[in-house]
Amino acid sequence: MENIGSFVHIKKQNLHFNGCSTCEGHCCNGAKGFAVSPLILEDFEAVYKNFAILFSLSGEKLVVYVLLNDGQNYCKYCVDNLCSIYDQRPPACELYPISPYFEHLLVDTNCPSVNSEFGKSICSDGQLHSDFYTKRLENFVQKLAATQTFLESIHHLDHFDYVGDILGLPLFTYNQPSDSKYIQMHLESLKHFVDK
Numbered sequence: 001m002e003n004i005g006s007f008v009h010i011k012k013q014n015l016h017f018n019g020c021s022t023c024e025g026h027c028c029n030g031a032k033g034f035a036v037s038p039l040i041l042e043d044f045e046a047v048y049k050n051f052a053i054l055f056s057l058s059g060e061k062l063v064v065y066v067l068l069n070d071g072q073n074y075c076k077y078c079v080d081n082l083c084s085i086y087d088q089r090p091p092a093c094e095l096y097p098i099s100p101y102f103e104h105l106l107v108d109t110n111c112p113s114v115n116s117e118f119g120k121s122i123c124s125d126g127q128l129h130s131d132f133y134t135k136r137l138e139n140f141v142q143k144l145a146a147t148q149t150f151l152e153s154i155h156h157l158d159h160f161d162y163v164g165d166i167l168g169l170p171l172f173t174y175n176q177p178s179d180s181k182y183i184q185m186h187l188e189s190l191k192h193f194v195d196k
């Protein structure tokens, strides 16, 4: 596959990561374009107590995101350029600048710490270094497929309410009674949407 914007495929890269100490929390800043991150089902549990979980559309497909900020400001948990909920930060924050894309692994070269010489090795010879591997990457394609199956099972246009846009992305909440633990977590998470 080709690179996606600043996200490059690890297969042709020899990249390093030089730490966050001199960065002003670039990846926590909505003004830099990091407002939402796509979720897989296992992420719900890790994010719903701290962030809103909202639905959107990608073409005809229903997708689900964690809303990390208002698209203009820093994440509310970013204090003095540090994460104040470090041990409970969303899985995507934990993985960044690595990002899985189906069976592929990408690295965001927009992260100012990603370079070809200094710091910990992220990847070489097409392999991700074990320091950057997290459990979220295990069986990722199967987890993505299970998430898509769940989303298809609830995808009826009348069952969603439009609640606004973030950086041009339309956002929806689910409006039907449901026993699904994922829908329960989505509904509970909405208190963070109100005070975003």
Ligand code: SF4
Residues within 6 Å of the ligand: 019, 020, 023, 024, 025, 026, 027, 028, 096, 097, 110, 111, 112, 113, 114
């Ligand atoms: S991961 Fe990259 S963008 Fe995020 S705080 Fe660290 S150096 Fe900055």
Ligand code: SF4
Residues within 6 Å of the ligand: 027, 028, 068, 075, 076, 077, 078, 079, 082, 083, 084, 085, 086, 089, 090, 093
């Ligand atoms: S949870 Fe922490 S790491 Fe993630 S965007 Fe917020 S401040 Fe940054």
